[in-house]
Amino acid sequence: MAIPLTRNLAMSPALAQSRSTPERALASATPSARRGELSRSLRLRYAGQRSVTLRYELHGPRAAPVVLLAGGISAHRHVAPSARFPEAGWADALVSAGRALDPSRYRLLAVDYLGADGQLDAPIDTADQADALALLLDALGVARLHAYVGYSYGALVGLQFAARHAARLRRLVAVSGAHQPHPYAAAWRALQRRAVALGQHQHADAQGLALARQFAMLSYRTPEEFAERFAAAPRLVDGRVRCAAEDYLDAAGARYVARTPLTAYLRLSESIDLHRVDPATIGAPVTVVAVDSDRLVPLGDSATLAQALGERGELRVLRSRYGHDAFLKEPRLVDPILAEALGTSGALP
Amino acid sequence: MAIPLTRNLAMSPALAQSRSTPERALASATPSARRGELSRSLRLRYAGQRSVTLRYELHGPRAAPVVLLAGGISAHRHVAPSARFPEAGWADALVSAGRALDPSRYRLLAVDYLGADGQLDAPIDTADQADALALLLDALGVARLHAYVGYSYGALVGLQFAARHAARLRRLVAVSGAHQPHPYAAAWRALQRRAVALGQHQHADAQGLALARQFAMLSYRTPEEFAERFAAAPRLVDGRVRCAAEDYLDAAGARYVARTPLTAYLRLSESIDLHRVDPATIGAPVTVVAVDSDRLVPLGDSATLAQALGERGELRVLRSRYGHDAFLKEPRLVDPILAEALGTSGALP
Numbered sequence: 001m002a003i004p005l006t007r008n009l010a011m012s013p014a015l016a017q018s019r020s021t022p023e024r025a026l027a028s029a030t031p032s033a034r035r036g037e038l039s040r041s042l043r044l045r046y047a048g049q050r051s052v053t054l055r056y057e058l059h060g061p062r063a064a065p066v067v068l069l070a071g072g073i074s075a076h077r078h079v080a081p082s083a084r085f086p087e088a089g090w091a092d093a094l095v096s097a098g099r100a101l102d103p104s105r106y107r108l109l110a111v112d113y114l115g116a117d118g119q120l121d122a123p124i125d126t127a128d129q130a131d132a133l134a135l136l137l138d139a140l141g142v143a144r145l146h147a148y149v150g151y152s153y154g155a156l157v158g159l160q161f162a163a164r165h166a167a168r169l170r171r172l173v174a175v176s177g178a179h180q181p182h183p184y185a186a187a188w189r190a191l192q193r194r195a196v197a198l199g200q201h202q203h204a205d206a207q208g209l210a211l212a213r214q215f216a217m218l219s220y221r222t223p224e225e226f227a228e229r230f231a232a233a234p235r236l237v238d239g240r241v242r243c244a245a246e247d248y249l250d251a252a253g254a255r256y257v258a259r260t261p262l263t264a265y266l267r268l269s270e271s272i273d274l275h276r277v278d279p280a281t282i283g284a285p286v287t288v289v290a291v292d293s294d295r296l297v298p299l300g301d302s303a304t305l306a307q308a309l310g311e312r313g314e315l316r317v318l319r320s321r322y323g324h325d326a327f328l329k330e331p332r333l334v335d336p337i338l339a340e341a342l343g344t345s346g347a348l349p
Numbered sequence: 350m351a352i353p354l355t356r357n358l359a360m361s362p363a364l365a366q367s368r369s370t371p372e373r374a375l376a377s378a379t380p381s382a383r384r385g386e387l388s389r390s391l392r393l394r395y396a397g398q399r400s401v402t403l404r405y406e407l408h409g410p411r412a413a414p415v416v417l418l419a420g421g422i423s424a425h426r427h428v429a430p431s432a433r434f435p436e437a438g439w440a441d442a443l444v445s446a447g448r449a450l451d452p453s454r455y456r457l458l459a460v461d462y463l464g465a466d467g468q469l470d471a472p473i474d475t476a477d478q479a480d481a482l483a484l485l486l487d488a489l490g491v492a493r494l495h496a497y498v499g500y501s502y503g504a505l506v507g508l509q510f511a512a513r514h515a516a517r518l519r520r521l522v523a524v525s526g527a528h529q530p531h532p533y534a535a536a537w538r539a540l541q542r543r544a545v546a547l548g549q550h551q552h553a554d555a556q557g558l559a560l561a562r563q564f565a566m567l568s569y570r571t572p573e574e575f576a577e578r579f580a581a582a583p584r585l586v587d588g589r590v591r592c593a594a595e596d597y598l599d600a601a602g603a604r605y606v607a608r609t610p611l612t613a614y615l616r617l618s619e620s621i622d623l624h625r626v627d628p629a630t631i632g633a634p635v636t637v638v639a640v641d642s643d644r645l646v647p648l649g650d651s652a653t654l655a656q657a658l659g660e661r662g663e664l665r666v667l668r669s670r671y672g673h674d675a676f677l678k679e680p681r682l683v684d685p686i687l688a689e690a691l692g693t694s695g696a697l698p
Contacts, residue, residue, distance in 0.1 A: 183579040184572035187594035191563050202551040223533035230532040234622050241619035245536035270590035273583050
């Protein structure tokens with residue numbers, strides 16, 4: 001197994017002192033966060049030749065091994081706070097000093113997906129996303145990723161990347177994503193898209209998109225979590241029954257609508273259902289990570305993928321009550337798997 | 350265990366002959382199918398004193414022990430074809446000669462639920478339904494049911510009936526229904542009701558109700574069944590992704606809309622979420638039947654109910670890939686349980 005380059009782990013007294021002051025530690029650990037975007041012409045599987053915009057953020061020392069971190073369809077290029085970009089990221093729980101994804105040890109690369117800006121209103125394939133990533137690596141001068149850590153949609157794109165650009169990654173970690181969508185999950189997403197369409201029917205776009213997101217939340221989480229959080233009896237409000245989970249679902253819908261173009265949601269949701277990769281074409285080693293309670297990507301599908309990969313695949317299973325969202329909710333379970341895949345202990349001394 | 354009255358099982362040559370001619374057998378086995386309706390004044394838990402209409406059908410010999418059969422919120426008083434009412438019923442798979450629910454052996458009683466006609470636009474409690482059933486039994490002169498077989502919503506009403514009118518049933522069989530709804534299932538239903546509301550907002554009532562039903566179908570069935578039936582890749586139709594299950598879901602939505610008043614759907618769906626029964630108040634013996642793959646009523650909830658019932662409860666578990674719908678899809682699994690609960694072998698000699 002290749003040993004990654006790592007910075008000297010001996011801490012100066014000043015750095016050790018700074019660990020008790022999170023803001024100073026953050027600033028010192030992330031000297032080089034930067035963002036960029038570039039335009040390229042790319043042939044898309046269904047949409048033909050298009051000019052696309054590739055938006056990325058790099059976070060971590062310039063000379064460190066590059067790890068690409070790719071999340072769900074609502075993820076983006078900002079994975080975690082840095083001195084330069086201090087706002088919260090989508091992977092805060094996993095990206096920090098002391099974690100496997102330590103931005104002082106790795107140069108973390110993340111992107112906005114093709115279509116995430118809502119400007120590409122055409123079917124988007126995960127293969128398109130993978131090819132866009134390869135173009136971005138060309139532009140950044142990154143010959144080979146130390147690792148690609150993909151979660152949910154990011155795992156699907158990663159599997160395509162490992163099939164189409166195998167020489168450009170040392171290892172893929174594919175979390176909660178398999179070689180093809182499960183038909184039940186596909187039906188669930190198809191109905192979410194119908195909720196959006198129903199909203200569009202008479203200019204109630206926000207309500208439709210919120211409802212789609214709310215149904216999606218049910219697929220991301222588990223009955224076990226809901227039983228703990230929302231056991232209260234329903235209330236009658238204006239003569240209608242309002243269940244205990246509805247406040248939570250309202251908030252989730254509103255947050256999503258505020259940040260998500262409707263077209264982006266529709267096309268990226270579709271993209272999950274178009275996804276198909278023949279495991280035999282995958283040329284890089286893959287750590288397949290499944291969650292026992294995942295209602296979107298059943299453990300059985302991940303096991304099938306790992307088996308089809310043969311010596312290139314290994315399966316790791318998380319036991320969690322967070323279902324599809326476990327990757328972002330259970331860093332203590334995820335960290336050892338990432339550390340092993342990255343070839344590091346994952347913990348600072 | 351009480352032994353039910355049964356008719357003489359020795360068949361005359363003529364009757365034995367008729368068994369090979371389904372229509373004649375049907376006619377001879379169901380001499381007394383009849384329907385009726387009556388108005389009563391009833392105090393509803395949330396809606397106050399109301400005049401309600403009780404619609405019922407009786408199917409089976411006049412002198413046979415009466416078994417009440419109650420299904421899901423879209424079930425109704427017509428359980429199976431008879432000479433008089435030859436159209437298909439909602440429980441055809443379970444009600445026939447040779448099955449435990451043999452309409453030549455038992456007098457099957459079924460009703461249209463309060464609210465099913467869409468005329469009662471107010472919160473409806475399962476306790477209201479149970480009290481309406483007691484009024485109906487009074488009117489029919491049935492002092493005590495030989496059994497109450499309730500499935501889904503019918504099980505919830507049955508548990509209320511066994512709590513409020515325990516002297517009026519020998520045994521309850523509660524299939525796929527527990528003492529309270531699961532919070533995750535409640536959230537799922539709440540979102541379905543929002544789909545209806547979104548449709549109403551858009552003057553697209555049918556689309557909203559269809560979408561609600563389609564989401565409900567996902568909760569009634571299982572990923573395993575979908576994986577077998579809808580494994581085909583999606584198609585692109587007018588530039589949009591259409592998944593393999595969508596034809597099936599379209600048909601399910603259209604069938605439901607054609608027969609279901611919107612208000613009936615909303616109020617009966619709410620009624621499931623209002624449902625709460627303290628198992629300690631249940632005074633009749635209960636056979637609790639759970640399905641291992643049920644996504645609406647988890648096995649754990651049924652087990653909790655059976656345990657809380659102590660000596661009055663026993664738990665039976667069906668292993669099925671049909672989830673919440675197993676009761677109607679797996680008569681071979683259900684029949685032995687019903688036969689035992691009814692105190693009969695279930696099979697004609």
